Amino acid sequence: MARGARTLVVCPDIRGRVASTHDPAARIEEAKGLALAIGLDIVEAFAVPIREVRPASLFGEGQIENIKVQCTLHEADLVIVDGALTAVQQRNLEEKLKRKVIDRTGLILEIFGERAATAEGRLQVELAHLDYQAGRLVRSWTHLERQRGGFGFLGGPGETQIEADRRMIRDRMARIRRELEQVRRTRGLHRDRRGKAPWPVLALVGYTNAGKSTLFNRLTGADVMAQDLLFATLDPTMRAIRLPGVDKAILSDTVGFISDLPMQLVAAFRATLEEVTAADVVIHVRDIANPETESQKEHVLAILTDLGVIDESGVPTVPIVEVWNKWDLLPADDVVDLLRAARQQGEDENQLIVPLSALTGEGCDDLVEAAGRMLTGDAREHVIALDAADGQRIAWLHAHGDVLEDVEAGDEAHPQRRLRVRLTPREWGRYCRLGED
Numbered sequence: 001m002a003r004g005a006r007t008l009v010v011c012p013d014i015r016g017r018v019a020s021t022h023d024p025a026a027r028i029e030e031a032k033g034l035a036l037a038i039g040l041d042i043v044e045a046f047a048v049p050i051r052e053v054r055p056a057s058l059f060g061e062g063q064i065e066n067i068k069v070q071c072t073l074h075e076a077d078l079v080i081v082d083g084a085l086t087a088v089q090q091r092n093l094e095e096k097l098k099r100k101v102i103d104r105t106g107l108i109l110e111i112f113g114e115r116a117a118t119a120e121g122r123l124q125v126e127l128a129h130l131d132y133q134a135g136r137l138v139r140s141w142t143h144l145e146r147q148r149g150g151f152g153f154l155g156g157p158g159e160t161q162i163e164a165d166r167r168m169i170r171d172r173m174a175r176i177r178r179e180l181e182q183v184r185r186t187r188g189l190h191r192d193r194r195g196k197a198p199w200p201v202l203a204l205v206g207y208t209n210a211g212k213s214t215l216f217n218r219l220t221g222a223d224v225m226a227q228d229l230l231f232a233t234l235d236p237t238m239r240a241i242r243l244p245g246v247d248k249a250i251l252s253d254t255v256g257f258i259s260d261l262p263m264q265l266v267a268a269f270r271a272t273l274e275e276v277t278a279a280d281v282v283i284h285v286r287d288i289a290n291p292e293t294e295s296q297k298e299h300v301l302a303i304l305t306d307l308g309v310i311d312e313s314g315v316p317t318v319p320i321v322e323v324w325n326k327w328d329l330l331p332a333d334d335v336v337d338l339l340r341a342a343r344q345q346g347e348d349e350n351q352l353i354v355p356l357s358a359l360t361g362e363g364c365d366d367l368v369e370a371a372g373r374m375l376t377g378d379a380r381e382h383v384i385a386l387d388a389a390d391g392q393r394i395a396w397l398h399a400h401g402d403v404l405e406d407v408e409a410g411d412e413a414h415p416q417r418r419l420r421v422r423l424t425p426r427e428w429g430r431y432c433r434l435g436e437d
Helices: 024-036 061-074 087-097 104-115 119-134 161-196 212-220 263-268 270-277 293-307 332-349 364-375 391-400 425-432
Strands: 006-014 041-050 078-081 100-103 201-206 237-243 246-253 281-287 320-325 352-355 380-387 402-410 415-423
Touching: 006 024, 006 061, 024 041, 024 078, 024 104, 041 061, 061 087, 078 087, 078 104, 087 100, 100 104, 104 119, 119 161, 201 212, 201 293, 212 237, 212 246, 212 281, 212 320, 212 364, 237 364, 246 364, 246 391, 270 293, 281 293, 281 364, 320 364, 332 352, 352 364, 380 391, 380 402, 380 425, 391 402, 391 415, 391 425, 415 425
Parallel strands: 006 041, 006 078, 078 100, 201 246, 201 281, 281 320, 320 352
Antiparallel strands: 237 246, 380 415, 402 415
């Protein structure tokens, strides 16, 4: 699929099927966003109502003819169907339209294949792609009737080309799964190591293009790819940040969620999303200016529930901060109503909501303070008297705790400093062990 290919985007609107978004226009915009994410030239996009799904081609003959006319009119070389196509439907549509056809799953796989940067990400994409292609060999080969001989060790005489290819795909998938299992073990060891270290982990999650990477860059000063594109970030990135009362925390930027994510990718990227399950705080970033923000929130919460971050009764197993990003894009009249809604929702659901703009930085300090409070929620106040010359411990308490008071004590012969400081149980344990190593 060449970048810049002239592309027609078709969104099937199937009667009786629950749509991934409530507004057909929003579905078309999301499909166009996916196509733009891989550099395609969109010449036309429209929805096609379907009363009855045709097993052979999805669309009716008249609808296919109309799509073909639009392709000719706009000189389109590629047709994207924003839905799932069976191998037979894809083959038949290509034959009738005389053009290459891909479905939503194939398009997302193309994006992931282009964007994956790490060895793990590339393995996960290849596994998902092979899983997808395994069921489509019927359209990839036109010489299935041809037999090839053999000596028996490649599958025996009479093995068809497609059987050999399926066997090669299965073997390659098995090797990738073994490599990914090693990756999972390695990541698990890293998580265990971080668990033993004193640094809590905060995971950014949210619908794709909600502004997670922009917020990540704002909070950490990093330079992670942050563009107005769907799936701008695929591989998890981690950076250290400082929070009130927390000397060091790890902020993790993860892959964006999306409705109707291909099942192959849900399984293949499980290892990446496991970072979320190990987090001490989950920061759910929402594009509050998007008309489909509520629908997007539902999709994210559904995936978090599947990961175990939210239990079956809807209660989070780890603290979740809901960030209302792109606050600066809202009309002034909407701000007052949304602030009232945020207060009401926070009271009803006992949830913390932070409006902000990752682009301008407005509200980001509120998020930092809120995250710090969440991580130090079990902190206890301690009164500690130290020798005035014990600069190491005094500096440590200022760096790792929330020092409420630091005054001179003792007398001239034995000058002291008396500190009133809030420390989490973990930090208090670390303080008590200072000097033991």
